[in-house]
Amino acid sequence: MKSIKGLFVGLALSLSLPLIAEEVPANLASGYISDDLFVYMHSGAGNNYRILGSVNSGVEVKITGKHENDYTEIIDDKNRNVWIESKYVSLKPGLRFVIAELNERLANTATGSDNLSNELDVAKNNIDKLTKERIALNNEISQLNKTLTTTQAKLKDQDTNIKKEWFYNGAIVLVVGLLLGLLIPRLTARRKGSMDNWK
Helix, strand or coil, X not given: CHHHHHHHHHHHHHHHCCCCXXXXXXXXXXXXXXXXXXXXXXXXXXCCCCEEEEXXXXXXXXXXXXXXXXXXXXXXXXXXXXXXXXXXEECCCCHHHHHHHHHHHHHHHHHHHXXXXXXXXXXXXXXXXXXXXXXXXXXXXHHHHHHHHHHHHHHHHHHHHHHHHHHHHHHHHHHHHHHHHXXXXXHHHHHHHHHHHXX
């Protein structure tokens, strides 16, 4: 009776304990379990071997390269050497990985799009600011041009007035000179004549 109990205990323990994987070789290929299946793992290459559990679809596994009876040996995500039917093993990632990668790319694209939108908003604000500054500078230039035109007109008028003043002063000097030139000889001639009469 004790030996039968010991046999059942040993059998139960052997079924519950996972297989210890050997050291994983470095040259293993990555593989994936088909997406649309719930695959049982066996301890050997065939249905007659003990079922060690199941592997979820889309899970990444390591392919050891051993094939027998349409079964392939793999190392699962818990580092156990198990066998599954070869038709359920693929070298291409399943839809789960593809969708996860696409979602990550989409998130990165969305983040990049948000960053570009923010940069575009900053650029638009800078353009608006520069446009306002340009308008202000154009107004200032227009005002300075008006001031320059007014100042040039004043300088021209002032130059004309100075020339007129010099002209009038010259004319006055000329007239005074002519008058003096005509009067002085007559005065001196009269004095000589009156002095001659006294003699």
